[in-house]
Amino acid sequence: MKKAITTGIAVALSPIAVWAADVAPGQIVYEDGTVEQSLTGAPGDPENGAIIMKTKSSGNCISCHEVTALKDAQWHGNIGPVLDGAGDRWSEAQLRAIVTNAKEVFPESMMPSYYRVDGFTRPGNAYTGKAPDGPIEPLLTAQQVEDVVAFLSTQKDE
Ligand code: HEC
Numbered sequence: 001m002k003k004a005i006t007t008g009i010a011v012a013l014s015p016i017a018v019w020a021a022d023v024a025p026g027q028i029v030y031e032d033g034t035v036e037q038s039l040t041g042a043p044g045d046p047e048n049g050a051i052i053m054k055t056k057s058s059g060n061c062i063s064c065h066e067v068t069a070l071k072d073a074q075w076h077g078n079i080g081p082v083l084d085g086a087g088d089r090w091s092e093a094q095l096r097a098i099v100t101n102a103k104e105v106f107p108e109s110m111m112p113s114y115y116r117v118d119g120f121t122r123p124g125n126a127y128t129g130k131a132p133d134g135p136i137e138p139l140l141t142a143q144q145v146e147d148v149v150a151f152l153s154t155q156k157d158e
Contacts, residue, residue, distance in 0.1 A: 049151030
């Protein structure tokens with residue numbers, strides 16, 4: 001009986017170890033326009049990725065990209081390419097590089113770097129010209145990046 005309880009606790013605690021292992025923005029390894037290692041060590045959730053991509057206060061990818069599968073949201077922009085078929089054009093590792101830091105793949109891109117906290121100018125503290133208080137947070141969390149990558153990977157032309 002006692003043994004069974006101990007095993008139960010070990011299983012319940014293991015997801016915490018996975019969260020603690022998130023790859024921080026400065027630790028990402030870019031190699032030839034790819035990021036092989038999952039930022040969370042777990043598969044992303046494509047449905048949540050779709051929500052992130054069409055939510056204005058979140059990824060808001062559709063402000064620049066048209067995506068047929070996200071047409072329930074209005075006002076898709078056309079600054080970037082249509083993302084239909086992105087899962088055919090790019091591997092998961094390439095998509096992870098594009099979403100974390102688009103400039104690794106498209107050097108002059110105006111696409112925001114969604115998982116990066118240094119190497120570029122960020123607005124100061126409420127236009128005071130001073131550095132912001134506290135650490136700068138990336139635009140998306142590691143989990144949100146993986147969710148978006150998972151959604152993009154489902155975008156295959158039939
Ligand atoms: C400010 C506009 C803008 C936003 C916002 C934006 N992108 Fe982009 N994206 C671009 C542009 C422009 C390109 C084309 C590459 C370049 O810059 O030359 C691109 C390229 C891409 C590509 C490769 C295109 C292809 O051939 O399939 C993917 C994938 C992509 N973006 C995903 C995303 C995702 C996911 C988000 C949201 C998390 C996002 N983008 C947000 C502008 C944007």
